[in-house]
């Protein structure tokens with residue numbers, strides 16, 4: 001059976017040495033948080049291991065059930081959510097004014113990773129709840145904030161994000177749900193699909209954040225507003241009143257994350273419409289969603305990393321136990337554990353190196369998120385904001401795509417047992433699959449990276465980051481540790497190629513946007529492997545300095561070996577990616593739509 005252990009050593013290293021948590025805790029508003037970081041990590045690790053992990057496999061097996069509009073979650077989930085709330089985990093980044101602890105966003109890196117590594121089905125609840133809290137904090141009136149946020153933070157109620165409709169998935173401009181003004185509130189009508197935790201038994205009230213259109217709203221994205229629609233209406237004194245007209249018509253049968261319900265919600269099917277309250281100004285709903293999207297996309301990127309790490313941990317355990325064949329280079333007839341075989345070793349290192357690169361990039365991005373809002377210096381805030389904007393589609397897109405590969409490789413380490421559900425590794429493979437789809441598919445992240453982040457500022461932010469990576473590669477060359485110095489060449493070459501490719505894309509985007517978009521996902525991957533390598537190699541350089549100073553912790557030698565593997569096995573993909581993009585983009589739109597079914601057409605006309 002699969003079990004989860006939080007990778008505290010690497011988390012601590014990345015937080016302290018790469019993301020600079022000690023500096024973050026000096027930022028205005030975070031001054032009191034420095035002393036509690038270690039305790040929080042320890043406690044989160046205990047909670048993840050002792051409370052969430054034991055429910056992971058049982059939750060997947062049992063799943064959720066729908067009965068006449070009501071949804072029952074797997075055994076133990078309700079109690080776990082209560083314990084999660086009581087321990088204060090929901091309020092970690094929320095302002096103290098609303099009952100939270102106002103701790104740095106950076107802490108969301110390791111804590112989110114632990115919740116999702118231990119039990120992703122459960123972790124989606126707090127993740128969506130956080131989205132609802134942020135939406136109300138961002139745009140709600142003081143009255144809405146005081147009425148809803150404290151109860152979402154205390155865990156008494158839970159929140160959802162209701163964007164998707166049958167005809168409006170990636171393209172939210174197509175949202176059709178309506179909102180008619182009626183006194184101090186609105187009447188909401190329409191259907192939302194795929195709503196995570198849209199109905200359940202874990203809290204007596206569910207606060208839905210819903211996108212809908214006002215009468216005469218402009219067409220497209222500029223005509224969408226945001227509303228709070230509570231499942232149960234809230235009386236003036238804060239107590240629960242009448243049931244609102246929002247009902248769950250069913251839940252989906254999914255390939256993974258079975259422990260949480262994915263719901264179809266009907267609003268106003270019984271008459272005049274569900275009662276809703278406008279959040280922020282009319283027609284600015286999507287704009288608010290975009291502000292919050294950075295945090296939500298970051299969280300799903302970390303979700304991918306977390307599931308990948310769980311799968312890797314499990315594969316290492318198995319590789320140490322499973323005995324097959326003798327060592328290829330030994331005369332000893334005794335069969336050995338498969339971890340001794342070079343190909344298994346390669347698989348494990350491929351997982352380890354990419355996981356550590358993802359973790360480093362994700363946490364460093366979270367640190368920038370903190371600087372972008374908390375630094376007293378406007379120039380610093382601006383610089384970090386630009387970095388975050390550039391990195392979010394990469395953290396979401398690259399981490400979740402890489403996580404697919406890692407989970408698949410980890411499953412391969414199990415041989416036939418990987419394909420058997422009872423081992424547990426198959427669950428990770430199924431669970432991780434959604435991460436490249438929700439919160440914007442990888443295709444949408446690629447569009448965002450090229451269309452919004454690269455083309456819009458004429459490549460200025462990307463050029464700045466690439467310059468930083470280029471100068472760091474030169475620094476590496478000066479390391480007194482030969483292995484670390486050898487990382488300079490691969491990083492310098494890949495960064496130069498990435499710069500050339502970005503320039504090629506920029507030029508082509510001006511002439512033919514379709515051609516520039518044709519390989520937006522390979523470009524996102526290219527940026528991810530270079531940026532992840534940059535952060536992993538920063539870790540290797542620091543590890544070499546610790547070793548030179550006499551620190552014998554084997555973690556440091558392993559960090560350097562891991563980085564060297566990454567340089568040769570992952571970063572080298574740059575040459576292929578550069579060719580694919582610059583030589584292959586033109587092929588993508590060259591044919592007509594008919595080319596995809598010439599066989600069938602030929603048969604039909606025969």
Ligand SMILES: Cc1cc2nc3c(=O)[nH]c(=O)nc-3n(C[C@H](O)[C@H](O)[C@H](O)COP(=O)(O)OP(=O)(O)OC[C@H]3O[C@@H](n4cnc5c(N)ncnc54)[C@H](O)[C@@H]3O)c2cc1C
Nearest residue numbers: 161162163164169170194195196262438439440441443444
């Ligand atoms: C388990 C689960 C939980 C979910 N939870 C929630 C939730 O809580 N709240 C919520 O509102 N939604 C939720 N969703 C919905 C989810 O966000 C959408 O499924 C997702 O955004 C993709 O939309 P779609 O399914 O309509 O795919 P489509 O938009 O139809 O996309 C299909 C394919 O076309 C590609 N594509 C589309 N347009 C373009 C383009 N312009 N350029 C390039 N490629 C393009 C996409 O990348 C994708 O590969 C959930 C979905 C699932 C499956």
